[in-house]
Amino acid sequence: MEDLADDLASAVGGPEIFAVYQPQVSLESGSVVAAEALCRWRHAQLGDIDPVTMIGVAERTGAIHALGRRMLDECFDKLAEWRGTGRDWAVAVNVSPVQFEDESFARHVADEFARRALAPGSLVLELPHDPPSIDDGSVRTQLRTLREIGVEISLAGSDGRSPSLELLDRLPVAEWKLPGHLVRSVDGDARAELRAQVxxxxxxxxxxxxxxxxTLTHLDVAVALGCDRAQGFLIREPDSEIEFP
Structure with missing residues (x-):
């Protein structure tokens, strides 16, 4: 793992690290409205590194700060590219709670957001459901700063669980993501309960x-639950480009 840590530190500034994008569609219109940027690492000798492994190494070594900023820059560039071709989409990017240990994180995002004159809601920061780290007072302060300038905050589920509604009440969140495992397996009374939560x-x-x-069945469940948007392999696998009209 030490070698992998050294390799990641060297790779952050080069072509081994890149973003792929998975579209989100509106379940009302069927149109693409956003895309999630996913970080990938294609190691020169080892090939594709599992994203969970990559993030774990980055968080443990502190490389997550450089990696996170690299991904934000990619997202800002992609937004500019989309605007230039008439695509009024938002881009979402995963953010590690560790990144908020850098007190300049929110200010950096705010400065770039303003400098590029981005529309409110065009950038979505997706946080994992990890209450001990994201419910910290300093994290909440930075999240409020971001929300005030128009950046949207998304809270994602984990381990087959959706984020608690109580946590949503304490954070300036604009989006609630249901984990794929839950959407694919929910049925009967559990579906009625989840619909109530939605x-x-x-x-x-x-x-x-x-x-x-x-699958189409999963899509039907998302519609039955009353979700606003959906993403997944049925709609499109992550790719470096999105060729949707």
Whole structure:
């Protein structure tokens, strides 16, 4: 792992690290409205490194700060590219709670957001459901700073669980993501309960996105739950380019 850490530190500034994008579609219109940027590492000797391994190494060694800024720059550049071709899409990017240990993180995002004159909601920062780290007071302060300038905050589920609605009440969140495992397996009474949670989130003014949509059945479940958006392999696998009209 030490060698991998050294390799990652060297790779952050080069072509081994790159972003792929997975579209999100509106379940009302069927149109692409956003895309999630996913970080990939194609190691020169080892090939594709599992993203979970990559993020784990980055968080443990502190490389997550440089990696996170690299991904943000990629997202800003992609937004500019889309605007230039008439695509009014938003881009979402995963953010590690560790990145908020850098007190300049929110200010850097805010400065870039303003410098590029981005529209409110065009950048979405997606946080994992990890209450001990994201419910910290200093993290909440930075999230409020970001929300005030128009950056949207998304909270994603993990381990087959959706984020708690109580946590959503304490954070300036604009989007609630349902994990793919939950969307694909929910049935019966559990589906009715999850639909109630979706309605409760929407009642709080949140957008609900179902991820991990792999089949038409999964898509039907997302629609039945009342979700606003969906993403997954059925819609499009992550790619470096999105050739949607």
């Amino acid at each position: 309605e409760s989130a929407q009642g709080r003014g949140l957008r609900v996105v179902a991820e991990g949509i792999e």
